[in-house]
Amino acid sequence: MIELQDIGKTFSKGAQTFRAVQNVNVRVDPQSVVAFIGPSGCGKSTLLNMIAGLYPPSEGRVRYNGRTVGDVNTDVGYMTQKDNLLPWRAVLDNVALPLELAGWPPAKRYDAARAMLAHVGLDGFEQKFSSELSGGMRKRVCLARMLLHGPQVLLLDEPFAALDPQLRIAMHDLLLKLWAENRQTIILVTHDLMEAITLADRIVVFSKRPARVAFEGIVDLPRPRDVDSIRFTSRFHEIYTAFWERLRQEYDEVTP
Amino acid sequence: MNSDHLLDRVDQPAETANAKPRRRRRRLEEVGTPVMLLLQAAVGVAFLVLWQLLSGRLISEFLISTPLAILGRLWGWIVAGSIFPHLWATVEATLLGFAIGSVLGVLGGVWLGLSPFLSRLLNPYIWAFNALPKVALAPLFILWLGLGIGSKVALAAALVVFLVFVNTFAGVREVDNDLVDVLRLMKATRRQILAKVVLPSATSWIFTGLKTALPYALIGTIMGEMIASSRGLGYLIQRSGSEFDTAGVFAALTVIAALAVVFNEAVNLVQSRLEGWKVVSR
Ligand SMILES: Nc1ncnc2c1ncn2[C@@H]1O[C@H](COP(=O)(O)OP(=O)(O)O)[C@@H](O)[C@H]1O
Numbered sequence A: 001m002i003e004l005q006d007i008g009k010t011f012s013k014g015a016q017t018f019r020a021v022q023n024v025n026v027r028v029d030p031q032s033v034v035a036f037i038g039p040s041g042c043g044k045s046t047l048l049n050m051i052a053g054l055y056p057p058s059e060g061r062v063r064y065n066g067r068t069v070g071d072v073n074t075d076v077g078y079m080t081q082k083d084n085l086l087p088w089r090a091v092l093d094n095v096a097l098p099l100e101l102a103g104w105p106p107a108k109r110y111d112a113a114r115a116m117l118a119h120v121g122l123d124g125f126e127q128k129f130s131s132e133l134s135g136g137m138r139k140r141v142c143l144a145r146m147l148l149h150g151p152q153v154l155l156l157d158e159p160f161a162a163l164d165p166q167l168r169i170a171m172h173d174l175l176l177k178l179w180a181e182n183r184q185t186i187i188l189v190t191h192d193l194m195e196a197i198t199l200a201d202r203i204v205v206f207s208k209r210p211a212r213v214a215f216e217g218i219v220d221l222p223r224p225r226d227v228d229s230i231r232f233t234s235r236f237h238e239i240y241t242a243f244w245e246r247l248r249q250e251y252d253e254v255t256p
Numbered sequence B: 001m002n003s004d005h006l007l008d009r010v011d012q013p014a015e016t017a018n019a020k021p022r023r024r025r026r027r028l029e030e031v032g033t034p035v036m037l038l039l040q041a042a043v044g045v046a047f048l049v050l051w052q053l054l055s056g057r058l059i060s061e062f063l064i065s066t067p068l069a070i071l072g073r074l075w076g077w078i079v080a081g082s083i084f085p086h087l088w089a090t091v092e093a094t095l096l097g098f099a100i101g102s103v104l105g106v107l108g109g110v111w112l113g114l115s116p117f118l119s120r121l122l123n124p125y126i127w128a129f130n131a132l133p134k135v136a137l138a139p140l141f142i143l144w145l146g147l148g149i150g151s152k153v154a155l156a157a158a159l160v161v162f163l164v165f166v167n168t169f170a171g172v173r174e175v176d177n178d179l180v181d182v183l184r185l186m187k188a189t190r191r192q193i194l195a196k197v198v199l200p201s202a203t204s205w206i207f208t209g210l211k212t213a214l215p216y217a218l219i220g221t222i223m224g225e226m227i228a229s230s231r232g233l234g235y236l237i238q239r240s241g242s243e244f245d246t247a248g249v250f251a252a253l254t255v256i257a258a259l260a261v262v263f264n265e266a267v268n269l270v271q272s273r274l275e276g277w278k279v280v281s282r
């Protein structure tokens, strides 16, 4: 269980202060998938950084399984918006990194890394460096690396934005399958309402900066979901229209 | 290429005047490695020929000797084998001084780079040490370490340590914190973060430091040898000079220059091995 309690975050630069997040209260149940939607620059990534324990909140607290998060939360797998691959390592060594840190012998960790790369559709790229990959490929390398760490919580910051539509749907499929196996808690930041509805149980919409919760809603589509067909069901359409209407109201109010 | 032809055709009258110099400049930029080597050799030979011709005519041979005399002196040293103990003494002291200075510089750079508190604390002292003319330390080193190899090595190391330190420090400071965070989230220990993120990403900075410092190791050693020693290329220069043997001075300088080139190439070789990931064709 992840609880954000009255979270606020103010950045300061010299004498200037700058409020990125204000008074956010969100609960994320274990094994649930929650999507965060909000305008660019409103503070979603900042919120994920606080959930991961990388930034301390300026106000309020983040609680994880009943304890206040003080330091980095190593139960968390964090796929950041920027792909943070080690540029001096080839893909295989990047993906195998979490196992290397855990002290696995090379043969074992490379086998596991190769299998995971095949999962994300990157077999054959093991020896490439990140500078030789496209943006979408780097994202998938990050995904593979994160999954090998085996976290209980996945923080995904616009993970599939750089992918073409077919590949994005393939990744949705992969994510749903992995979730069905491992039942991680997932927080997904996205700009894509379709993506949010396909994957999530609940959608939290944030206001413009400073981020506050504007509204939230349940996505009561049954699981397991079939990514190829679920977009065309009438229930999906209803949910989509309802969210779209409220999103429009929300952002229209702010920008008259 | 295509656009060039197009321009030529459209703007014929105006372009014909401009086309030639531009084309020639491009041809000079695209000179291949073998041709460039030939050109470089030609410059060297021209310089030597000029030197040979001027010496004794325009400038006294006593002051600048002649390339042939220098070559003769060098050849004499090699045939007699008398140069080799000196060469070896200098190489040994340079490498030792370089190694000691580099290790201390890297250790210090990493240590202070990781500790903002310590680096602030020691900042004025470090810059004060840097401002010292290192030759001025020679008397101390001779006092402490005697006239042997020790004082030469110390002088070389004193010159090297700061250059390597500054670059390592900057490299460690430049480390991408996001990469550190990735590892922290994966339960990495401090040692693992150091070995797998901090050092690799500081590598090119460290090499810049090593490359800048290597000639200074040689300089430090030669200075040490000139001040107080009975062996080494610096001693050879000193002795030749005091015997008014200009050719001998130049011959020793030639050996030192060649040594510097060899050292530099060696560092380049190691660096390209370690940083293969950076060589990506565009
Ligand atoms: N480390 C930081 N220091 C200063 N300002 C920051 C920092 N991180 C984010 N911000 C600012 O906070 C605001 C929210 O950023 P972010 O959380 O990345 O937005 P989002 O992910 O919703 O697009 C932005 O205006 C950004 O400039």
Ligand SMILES: [Mg+2]
Pocket: A041, A044, A045, A046, A081, A157
């Ligand atoms: Mg963001």
